Amino acid sequence: xxxxxxxxxxxEREISRSDTPYKNRKVDLNQxxxxxxxxxxxxxxxxxxxxxxxxxxxxxxxxxxxxxxxALESATETRGYFQVANGxxxxxxxxxxxxxxxxxxxxxxFAAEGxxxxxxxxxxxxxxxxxxxLRDVLALNASAIATREGAVVFAGSAGIGKSTVVAxxxxxxxxxxxxxxxxxxxxxxxxxxxFCGFPQIRLWTRSINTLQGIWSKNIQMQIRxxxxxxxxxxxxxxxxxxxxxxVYVLVSKNLExxxxxxxxxxxxxxxxxxxxxxxxxxxxxxxxSGHFHNVxxxxxxxxxECLSLPVINCPPATLAEQISVRLPxxx
Amino acid sequence: xxxxxxxxxxxxxxxxxRALLSNYLSESDEPVSINKLVGISLFSxxxxxxxxxxxxxxxxxxxxxxxxxxCHELLAMDVESVAFAKxxxxxxxxxxxxxxxxxxxxxxxxxxxRNPLDIVISYAHHNQCEINRSIGIMNDGKAMLSDRHSGIxxxxxxxxxxxxxxxSSWLDQDTLPMKIVSYESMHKNPDRVLSETIDFCxxxxxxxxxxxxxxxxxxxxxxxxxxxxxxxxxxPTAPNFFRKxxxxxxxxxxxxxxxxxxxxxxxxxxxxxxxxxxQDVHYAKP
Numbered sequence: 186x187x188x189x190x191x192x193x194x195x196x197e198r199e200i201s202r203s204d205t206p207y208k209n210r211k212v213d214l215n216q217x218x219x220x221x222x223x224x225x226x227x228x229x230x231x232x233x234x235x236x237x238x239x240x241x242x243x244x245x246x247x248x249x250x251x252x253x254x255x256a257l258e259s260a261t262e263t264r265g266y267f268q269v270a271n272g273x274x275x276x277x278x279x280x281x282x283x284x285x286x287x288x289x290x291x292x293x294x295f296a297a298e299g300x301x302x303x304x305x306x307x308x309x310x311x312x313x314x315x316x317x318x319l320r321d322v323l324a325l326n327a328s329a330i331a332t333r334e335g336a337v338v339f340a341g342s343a344g345i346g347k348s349t350v351v352a353x354x355x356x357x358x359x360x361x362x363x364x365x366x367x368x369x370x371x372x373x374x375x376x377x378x379x380f381c382g383f384p385q386i387r388l389w390t391r392s393i394n395t396l397q398g399i400w401s402k403n404i405q406m407q408i409r410x411x412x413x414x415x416x417x418x419x420x421x422x423x424x425x426x427x428x429x430x431x432v433y434v435l436v437s438k439n440l441e442x443x444x445x446x447x448x449x450x451x452x453x454x455x456x457x458x459x460x461x462x463x464x465x466x467x468x469x470x471x472x473x474s475g476h477f478h479n480v481x482x483x484x485x486x487x488x489x490e491c492l493s494l495p496v497i498n499c500p501p502a503t504l505a506e507q508i509s510v511r512l513p514x515x516x
Numbered sequence: 517x518x519x520x521x522x523x524x525x526x527x528x529x530x531x532x533x534r535a536l537l538s539n540y541l542s543e544s545d546e547p548v549s550i551n552k553l554v555g556i557s558l559f560s561x562x563x564x565x566x567x568x569x570x571x572x573x574x575x576x577x578x579x580x581x582x583x584x585x586x587c588h589e590l591l592a593m594d595v596e597s598v599a600f601a602k603x604x605x606x607x608x609x610x611x612x613x614x615x616x617x618x619x620x621x622x623x624x625x626x627x628x629x630r631n632p633l634d635i636v637i638s639y640a641h642h643n644q645c646e647i648n649r650s651i652g653i654m655n656d657g658k659a660m661l662s663d664r665h666s667g668i669x670x671x672x673x674x675x676x677x678x679x680x681x682x683x684s685s686w687l688d689q690d691t692l693p694m695k696i697v698s699y700e701s702m703h704k705n706p707d708r709v710l711s712e713t714i715d716f717c718x719x720x721x722x723x724x725x726x727x728x729x730x731x732x733x734x735x736x737x738x739x740x741x742x743x744x745x746x747x748x749x750x751x752p753t754a755p756n757f758f759r760k761x762x763x764x765x766x767x768x769x770x771x772x773x774x775x776x777x778x779x780x781x782x783x784x785x786x787x788x789x790x791x792x793x794x795q796d797v798h799y800a801k802p
Contacts, residue, residue, distance in 0.1 A: 265567045265590055276569045280582070280612075311569040326562075342562035343573055344670040387573075391667035411576050413667075437670070439752045463566060497752045 217244065223317060223368040223380040224426060231301050233309065234408060234416055236383045244291075246316050250301070251294040253283035262469035269469030274315045276308055284308055290319030306408065313366055314462035318472050322380070323369045323479035324462040327432075329362035329379055330354050331423035331516035335430030336362050336379035338369075339492070340460045345435045346494060349392040352417075353505035356398040358515040360421035361386065366462055369429060371482035376428040384422035389414050396501050423516055430513065432483060433492040434460065443507045444493040453489035454480050518623035519592050520717055521692075522555065522602045525654075525682045526661075527638040528630035529699035530602055531749060531757070535738060536702075536710050537600060539729035540719075547732035550741045551748050555602045556591060559662065559671040563587065577663065577673050582610045584672070585618055592621035598717065604661060606677050606685035607692075619692060626713060627686045630699035631791045632679045632782050633766035633775060644753045647774060654679045655781050680785040687788070698789075703763050706730045735761035 217228035221238040228244030257275050260268040268275040274286040282304040285294040293312055297304035305312075314324040327340035328351040339347050348364055355361055363382030371377045385405060390413035393400045398420070405416045434448065434456050448456060457480045458464060467476045483489065494504065522537075524530040534553040542548050557563070564572050564580070567590050572580050591601075609615050617625070632654060640650035653659055655678050663673035676682060686694065695716040702709045707730050714721060731737070738758045742750075750757040766775065779786065786792050 265586060266569050278568070278570065278583075306574055307570050310565075310571050342560075342670050343565050343571075344561050344668040389667040408574050409576075412574060414574060439746055439748075439750070463569065465566065495752075 217247070219244075220383070222383045223313070223322070223363070223366075225316070231295065231305050233302075234306055234406065236385050236405075236418070246291055246293060248293040248295060248305075248312070251296065253277075253285045253294050253296040255283065262466075264465060267463075267466060269466055272319065272470060274466060274470065276311055278308065281307060284312060286312060286315045286319070290316035303409070310366060311463055315466065315470070317366075317368050318463070318467055318470060318476065321370065321472060321475040321479070323476060323483075325367045325369060325457070326365075326460050326462050327367040328364045328386070329367045330359040331362050331427055332359065332430060332513040333516055334513040335376065335428040335487075336367075336423075337430055337512055338367050338379065338432045339435055340367070340432055340457070341435030342460070345437060347435060348386050348388055349396070349501050350435070350494075350504060350508065352386050352388060352392065352396055352400065352419075353501035354509065354512075355386075355419050355421060356396065356502065357505055357509055358421065359509075359512075360423035360516055361419040362423050362427060369479060369483060371479045372428075376430075376486040377479065377482045378426050379429050380426045381422070381424050384424070385416045385418050387414060388417050392501065393417070421515075427516070429483060429487045431488040431490070432457070433490055433508075435492050435494060437496045438493040439497070440493055440495045441497070442495060442499075443504060445511060446491045446493075448489045448491055450484045450489075453484040456491075457483060457489070517592065517595060517597055519556070519558075519588065519595070519599050519601050519621055521617060521622055521625040522600055522628070523625050523686060524604060524628035525630070525632075525635065525679050526604050526676065527635050527642055529628045529697075529702055530604070532699075532702060532733065532735075532738075532761075533626065533628055533697065533713070534600065534602060535733040536706065536729055537713070537717075539732040540710060540714065540722075540725055542729075545728055545732075547737055547741065549745070550738060551745065554600045556595065556599050557671075558584075558588060558591065558601050558603055559674055561668070561670055561672050563591070564672060572672060573668050577660075577675070578611050580672055581608075581616060582612060582614070584616055585610075585614060585621070588617070588621035598623070603674070604676050604682075605674050606682040607689040608675060608685065615691060617692060622692055624716065625686065625692050625694040626697055626716065627694055628697050628699060628702075629683060629789055631763075631766070632778055632786065633770060633791075634699075634763065635679065636774070636778065637765055637769050638759060641759050642751055642754055642757070644751065647770065651774060651777055654778070657681055678781075680782045683785050683789070700763050703761070706733070 218232050219238050219240050220227040220235045225245040226241040227246045229248035230250055257268045257270045259270040262269045266276055266278045276284045282297045317324040325340050327338045328347040329336045329338040330351055339350050341347050364386045368380040369377050400417050403418045405418050408414045467473045522530055522533055534555050538548040538553045561572050564587050568583055636647055636650045640647045657678045659676045661674045662669040662671040697709055710726055742756055742758050747757045
């Protein structure tokens with residue numbers, strides 16, 4: 186399955202290399218932290234809060250410290266802290282850090298005002314999302330589990346409860362596919378495919394305390410000492426890419442139990458576009474049409490439903506029980 | 517192009533003001549749905565993360581506060597002319613000394629005040645808690661919305677602070693143009709309040725629309741709507757959002773001890789706003 190994932194990226198890599206050959210790429214692989222997620226080998230000079238993998242020789246993304254400009258002279262689009270020009274993305278968070286993503290998402294230069302490791306975690310989701318978008322892979326604000334029929338994705342805004350829902354379903358035996366960002370790529374002949382992320386979930390103390398199972402024992406690290414937020418390793422991980430089965434768009438409502446409602450294709454496309462991670466950069470990066478094709482492929486080949494979660498405190502295990510009735514058995 | 521803030525301490529009439537403005541701006545004579553009142557969100561975690569490229573979930577309140585003005589600038593750029601935005605936050609600055617609400621994105625503020633003796637009753641109903649608990653929240657200088665140390669919400673954390681600090685912070689600021697509106701005046705003469713508010717916002721006066729807007733936003737009409745549709749601003753545990761809409765309910769509801777407690781804590785600001793005028797001397801001099 187990993188070969189399958191590599192196949193998707195290899196084409197892109199070859200195209201990118203022929204267009205813009207590597208320049209000034211002097212990365213000492215021995216000095217990198219090595220990670221693997223979303224079908225990509227990631228090498229970083231800065232330690233990242235991801236599950237560490239054994240060393241690989243040819244990173245698909247290399248993250249290193251270096252000089253980063255404060256602005257892009259040829260910027261075609263500027264919004265917030267972002268600037269975009271000719272497939273290059275600059276993120277300049279004043280007083281915190283600057284980051285330049287280039288070479289089709291293979292090169293990430295990073296410069297921090299203070300603590301390297303702390304500064305990069307604020308923008309890590311942005312880095313990952315841009316690197317995926319530049320490869321024509323849709324990065325959704327979502328978490329996903331594996332079923333016998335394929336990946337089931339829970340998409341939604343930050344803070345809606347995606348990770349808690351997925352953790353509770355892991356307790357029921359569903360392997361994790363990805364948490365926080367879900368990467369989907371259309372397949373010309375069949376259902377879109379979902380790439381596996383990292384074998385960990387980001388959970389808050391409140392969720393850990395209300396979840397059943399082994400979560401409090403599986404804590405890998407506290408993300409920051411100031412916050413009750415932890416990275417927790419999962420009991421079951423689906424470590425290979427998988428066809429997409431369904432997408433549930435999470436919303437919260439004053440209900441006593443969950444409710445689902447199918448979304449018409451046009452509405453499904455609109456909601457998915459809205460939930461793409463850093464989607465406003467896509468046009469500027471020249472990836473608008475690829476992104477749209479990914480979204481329409483999801484709406485065409487898989488079920489997209491709105492899943493309303495009760496606002497009133499409902500134990501995650503109860504939520505998972507109600508949701509699992511609608512799901513195929515675990516993969 | 518710019519944002520006009522509808523600011524207030526909670527349960528001071530902010531939603532009522534939104535209803536008045538929504539109905540005035542509506543092209544229809546029918547009442548605007550209570551779930552479609554004017555007001556863009558300044559606290560969307562999704563908007564913050566997506567547009568600034570930061571993960572607010574791993575940022576502290578102070579760090580988020582530092583970057584929110586940038587978010588307001590983007591929101592102001594996104595609106596076509598003037599947009600209203602509701603907030604219960606005081607006028608505050610980040611640790612770096614930058615104001616949360618700056619003239620670059622906020623063109624004016626309508627600050628709504630209400631007698632805190634009436635607020636505690638309404639807030640207790642809203643939160644489904646005892647009145648003494650409600651008084652405790654109103655006395656808490658660190659009181660926040662959407663903030664739980666052990667979890668996150670779709671809305672960013674917002675400082676509300678205690679009633680006196682919230683009110684004083686706005687009364688004392690001289691950076692943003694501001695119109696002060698009282699709940700009591702909205703109750704007594706809504707036509708006049710709405711007319712003055714429309715002037716402040718630079719909107720055209722239309723007497724027929726104004727009369728219709730006041731009628732559509734009457735407390736009875738808002739209650740009728742809430743009886744039919746679930747109001748999204750209602751707390752899940754509360755039976756309703758629009759409760760009584762009365763002025764002076766405290767006289768029949770609060771105990772002497774509760775009144776004394778509120779005045780002891782907030783008497784200075786209450787006196788500044790005239791809320792102690794005509795009260796018994798016993799309460800007027802904390």
